[in-house]
Amino acid sequence: MTQIHWGILATGTIAKKFADTLSQLTDCGTMLAVASRSSASANSFAAEYNIPKAYGTYQDLVCDPEIDVIYIASPHSMHYAHARLCLENGKNVLCEKSFTVNAAQAAALTQLAKEKNLFIMEAFWTKFLPAYQLLNKTIADGAIGELTHFRAQYGFAPIGARYIRKLDPALAGGALLDIGVYAIGVAAMLLGYQPKQLYSSAIIGEYGTDTFNSIMLEYENNVTAHLITTIGSPIDAHAVLFGTAGHIILPGFSALQGFTVEKSDGTRYTVESPFEINGFEYQIRETVACLRAKKLESTIMSHQDTLAVMRLMDKARSDWRLVFPCEGTPA
Numbered sequence: 001m002t003q004i005h006w007g008i009l010a011t012g013t014i015a016k017k018f019a020d021t022l023s024q025l026t027d028c029g030t031m032l033a034v035a036s037r038s039s040a041s042a043n044s045f046a047a048e049y050n051i052p053k054a055y056g057t058y059q060d061l062v063c064d065p066e067i068d069v070i071y072i073a074s075p076h077s078m079h080y081a082h083a084r085l086c087l088e089n090g091k092n093v094l095c096e097k098s099f100t101v102n103a104a105q106a107a108a109l110t111q112l113a114k115e116k117n118l119f120i121m122e123a124f125w126t127k128f129l130p131a132y133q134l135l136n137k138t139i140a141d142g143a144i145g146e147l148t149h150f151r152a153q154y155g156f157a158p159i160g161a162r163y164i165r166k167l168d169p170a171l172a173g174g175a176l177l178d179i180g181v182y183a184i185g186v187a188a189m190l191l192g193y194q195p196k197q198l199y200s201s202a203i204i205g206e207y208g209t210d211t212f213n214s215i216m217l218e219y220e221n222n223v224t225a226h227l228i229t230t231i232g233s234p235i236d237a238h239a240v241l242f243g244t245a246g247h248i249i250l251p252g253f254s255a256l257q258g259f260t261v262e263k264s265d266g267t268r269y270t271v272e273s274p275f276e277i278n279g280f281e282y283q284i285r286e287t288v289a290c291l292r293a294k295k296l297e298s299t300i301m302s303h304q305d306t307l308a309v310m311r312l313m314d315k316a317r318s319d320w321r322l323v324f325p326c327e328g329t330p331a
Ligand SMILES: NC(=O)c1ccc[n+]([C@@H]2O[C@H](COP(=O)([O-])OP(=O)(O)OC[C@H]3O[C@@H](n4cnc5c(N)ncnc54)[C@H](OP(=O)(O)O)[C@@H]3O)[C@@H](O)[C@H]2O)c1
Pocket: 010, 011, 012, 013, 014, 015, 035, 036, 037, 038, 041, 042, 073, 074, 075, 076, 078, 096, 097, 098, 123, 125, 165, 171, 177, 178
């Protein structure tokens, strides 16, 4: 697959950011088609991003024989059905986070992709950011000694219809799947995907989903993480990684562009790593590299990594007895 033809499924906020990014990349294929539930929305999106084909149904997109890979940008509750639709019609998939609503759906999708010999990856863009490669090197070089604790907090306060949409149980809303996935995902990147224990609590709001959650992860050797995410309160995304010889401050940890090391001996320095475009370029390049290499799975964001985070989120929701209306046993 030398020339890669992308399709975009859904025309919301993040689909626009994705299209904007892809249109600035010269070596990552071309956007050939976009699909929306409405022809008007597909047409206007296609016009804005110079996309040759616009479809008024998602089904039409997956049936287009010229499309190689589809980026899914629909709400969480629909990722499973939309990814399945793509795979069953022979399309490779890059699917927005949270990958699915639960681990059973995620396992079913990755299994189906393997059976169909197709690539699928969660668009967990944070994991591809160069700043995290620099951070990993800093940790491995022993800048703060042995890791002991990770703390992360992130919240935002949408208003009006957006607030309701973000918390809507029918769309698998709530803080956990929307932004808690960043805190858990980064904790897993830094401390590991298999904590011994997860302890959690949440405030379930008027719409029946979590407006606030607090998650503690416990690893071997008493290494811990404490993660707080909320919808309804503006809390800057901020994290700190502690070690036996200092700590590292991660401002905007979900969209990391640099960090500050503060050692116990008083040494302090900042490492900058600005995005080339907006941060989405790295996950797009990884998808394209995998497709060109005929890989069915990214080694950076593996199926196991996605499944491990989904299982942790399942455990948290089971602590809160939070079940989404769309949940059921995958077919
Ligand atoms: N990576 C990131 O930085 C980032 C940031 C924000 C969101 N996200 C993720 O991206 C996904 C979409 O988020 P978003 O903020 O783009 O949402 P959004 O603005 O609400 O857009 C979602 C789109 O999904 C389609 N859709 C299909 N069925 C729908 C339904 N029943 N209700 C509403 N929309 C429906 C719609 O497109 P059509 O009308 O065209 O069919 C809609 O525009 C989520 O998984 C979210 O977690 C990622």
